[in-house]
Amino acid sequence: MSIAATHASDTVTTPTTRGLVDIRGVSKSYAGHDVLHDVNLTVQPGEVVAILGPSGSGKSTLLRTINHLESVDRGWVTVDGELIGYEQRGDRLFELKEREILKRRTNVGVVFQNFNLFPHLTAAENIAVAPVALGRLGKADARELALGLLAKVGLADKPDAYPRQLSGGQQQRVAIARALALQPKVLLFDEPTSALDPELVGEVLDVIRDLAKLGTTLIIVTHEIGFAREVADRIVFIDAGHILEVGPPERVFGSPKHPRTREFLGRVL
Amino acid sequence: MTDIVQEYGSAAPTEDSSATPQVVNRDSPDFAAFTVVHTRHYVRWIFGALVLFVVLQFLWSLATNDKYGWPVFATYFFAPAILKGIQLTLGLTVVAGTIGFLLGTLLALARLSKSPILNSVSWSFIWFFRSVPLLVQLLVWYNLGYLYPRLGLGVPFTDNYFWSFDTVTLVSQFAAAVLGLSLNQAAYSAEIIRGGILSVDQGQLEAAAALGLPRHVRVLRIILPQAARAILPNAFNEIIGLIKGTSIVSVIALGELFYVTQVIYNRNQQVIPLLLVSVVWYIIFTTVLSIAQFYVERHFARGALRVVPPTPIQAARAWVKTQWARLDEKPAAPEPSKAATTRIGGNGS
């Protein structure tokens, strides 16, 4: 139905920057309870950032503000200079129509902790549904794409399985393939392995490791310290809605500056 | 790399199944060779026999009590007047059911929307049509001509029409019946559909939004198919209720099945046989719908169940197959462990 609109988006596939995320002065509170407090963070295109922090520190909330699943009280988030929820004209910000927000959102893929695959669609259909609905691909091409992506995440033999017929690790890999189907500039992972058995964690991390090499911007909330140290270019440590520490893994893990970071790492390492 | 055995692996050993060092008590006897004596359920048998007796007695009376008038039943069962009544009953059900569920879906979506206007309009509609008895609604629609003799387009708040109709010609008996039934149905189905939509996990909405799916795709492709599982049993209840509920339109002298039956027995005084005619027809409709319900629900169970239950035909075929296999086997007691492994293998494939 929205073929015209989405063809337009096809022509914009030659960006000068791909996946620059800029978070400026973001604050957010729920019913007087501060969840994010003046958060500033710039993620360079192709960079891999791991966000660490204790439970309830606001990691998920921060991630959700990046693709406007959550609105912010103060500050703003841009992806390649575009505000996801608003449009700047002169010195005014206009709230965008839902359709426009949806289009901008496709620049940012999300992989959820509990997968959120569509249970009534097969693995391949889960992946193909968005490209078809957005008018980017025909049905046959979308299935082709889905099969290709499934092969990439090591599930070439499961295109017609329903999510409940897959193991947790396999479901999460389908979810990653689904997020990739829209060729997002930025991929957000919210604890992608924390719902998985230790045995299955490895297969999902392998897929993310491959993505990191391909140059997509990745922002990963994780409790897998070893993995964060290995793939991340930078580590961000959040506590109680404040970013306390940002830096390369060697530095943050080797000589944390903030006492809270030291305490947290002391507990999890 | 991960195959089926590994997925269901928690139950079955994944590697070295030959060398599994399971603790076996060598002293225990080999129970597989023993004959099993099942518990006798005497009370169950006694009650079963009692119920069976009552049922048989009733069937016997049906066959022998000539007051049931089976010959009259037989002459009228396919009578043209009855068949015409059936046509109208089914027509009303299809039209009112379709309008009811379509309008109900819109009402449910309006009720769940963020717009306060849509929300309250929908709420009021549901409130009103659930409050007024259907019988009263039908009579009001039928007598609309008394309230508003002419309906049409004109200057607002005046009686100057550009274009108008006699209400009585516009709202015929049939139209009054359709209006009454479908508006009433819409109010009830709206709540059923809303309940179904609410049962869909919030994470599904979030995932759909994160993928940038447009609203109509989210509703039609993601939410409603999942809501359908919760909606369907109630929806079939409603349709079955509607098909019998159409008999209420006999109050406005519309010739559906029940009205026709009444007309005939008022003429020939054969009340019971003619009531039986309509009862048997209603039973037939309900049976067909119940069978349809099984298959429709099965269709929407895709993905929700790991293994979709077999259709009765598949189940019967499987049963015959196992019985056949049992005949082929030697009459020796089947080995329990063997039976278990075949079942697990069957699940996996």
Ligand SMILES: Nc1ncnc2c1ncn2[C@@H]1O[C@H](COP(=O)(O)OP(=O)(O)OP(=O)(O)O)[C@@H](O)[C@H]1O
């Ligand atoms: N909708 C909401 N209403 C009220 N409070 C909320 C809401 N969502 C989150 N919070 C609160 O915000 C804080 C941050 O939540 P968030 O989910 O971002 O934590 P997190 O760092 O992701 O934790 P975890 O590691 O356990 O996932 C928590 O204290 C939580 O209780």
Ligand SMILES: [Mg+2]
């Ligand atoms: Mg979280």
